[in-house]
Amino acid sequence: MVSRRGCVLAAIAALVLVGSLWAFLGGWYGSGPLQKEAHFIVPNGASLADVADRLQKQGVIGSASGFVFRARILGGGSAIKAGEFAIPAHASASRVLAIISSDEIIRRFVVVPEGMPSIMVYERLKAQTSLTGDVSMPAEGSVLPDSYAFEKGEARQAVLRRMQAAMTRTVKELWAKRAPGLVVKTPEQAVILASIVEKETGKPSERRMVAGLYSNRLKTGMLLQADPTIIYPITKGKRLGRRILQSEIQAVNDYNTYTMVGLPKHPITNPSRASIAAVLNPAKTKALYMVADGTGGHAFADTLEEHNRNVAKWFAIRRARGEL
Structure with missing residues (x-):
């Protein structure tokens, strides 16, 4: 027969066990x-213990050792991932582990629009406060327009290297698929002509036609007479914000295709993949001239x-609009 004292002790032990379990859970x-x-931020290669210490220091959890102990028993073997995560207020330790073991990584991007010149790519990288370190001025035409993901604290120069590597891969890929008999004889020439095509039309459907027209001019020795090549030495690819001066049209330099036969010495912007592809597979056309048609094309x-x-016709449209 169990004594009364034994029953009390057993009850106390049960309460202690339940209380401990309740506290544990x-x-x-x-x-x-x-x-x-x-x-x-979970750094690359960080252990669970390292991450727990950082979580405690940042006030996300109450105890690093308690977090590790519970994670090993109740965490289901979840593997933490490197990256930046958003932790909601009052998140439980269970929820914290679930977040840093998931794909809920915060994605940060630097966007390089089609036709953005290198001076503006440089300024955009410098202005991104989540990046660190200095960055060099990229050569014109060396950056592929696209959206580039990065981690908070990543070096600006590392992001730029990815942008440039993407352009190198793209040019190599498209050059291998080029049409026969092109007027451009090197990948570098293709990027230069693509940069002019990029600046001359805002309509994707026109790219191959514009590329065909300029290819015809190059083949016949005609001046390209592309206005953006006049502007580039003045603004480095930024908007001019005014009409081109007669003196600028007549200027002799490495870019102005009104005073030189052939291609500029260097690209005048960072061309898109589509513009490079257009130059390497231009429309089969006899066109030598183009002018705005009032529709954006x-x-x-x-x-x-x-x-x-x-x-x-174009001047009549402009007069009707009150532009002349």
């Missing part, structure tokens, strides 16, 4: 100490007579 599933949402012509009629 509460420390895992209960609300955490974080007062407001915070971003937390161009009217193309094979002869100067036809071109002059198109120019007259």
Whole structure:
């Protein structure tokens, strides 16, 4: 027969066990100490213990050792991932582990739009406060326009290297697929001509036609007479914000295709993949002339007579708009 004292001791032991279990589970599933949402970075190669120490220091969890102990028993073998994560206020230790073991990594991007010149790529990288370190001015035409993900604290120069590596891969890939008989004889020439195509039309459907027109001019020894090549030495690819001066049209330099036959010495912007592809597979056309048509695109012509009629139409449109 069990004594009364034995029953009391057994009851006390049971209560202690239940209390311990409640505290153990509460420390895992209960609300955490974080007062407001915070971003937390898991470094590459960090161990669970290292991460737990960082979590405790940042006030995300109450105890690093308790977090590690519970994670090993209740965490289900979840593997933590490197990256930046958003931790909500009062997140439980269980929720914290779930977040840093998931794909809920905060994605940060630097976006390089099609036709953005290198001076503006440089300025965009410098202005991104989540990046660190200095960055060199990229050579014009060396950056592929795209969206580039990065981690907070990553070096600006490392992001730039990815942008440039993407351009190198793209040019190599497209050059291998080029059409026969092109006027451009090297990948470098292809990027230069693509940079002009990029600046001359904002309509994707026109790229191959513009590339075909300029290819025809190069083949026949005609001046390209591309306005963006006048502007580049003045602004390094930024908007001019005014009309081109007659003196600028007549300027002799490495870029102005109104005073030189052939391609500029260097690209005048960072061309898109689509513009490079257009240059390497241009439209089969006899067009030598183009002028704006009032719709955002161009009217193309094979002869100067036809071109002059198109120019007259364009001036009529501008007069109707009150621009002349």
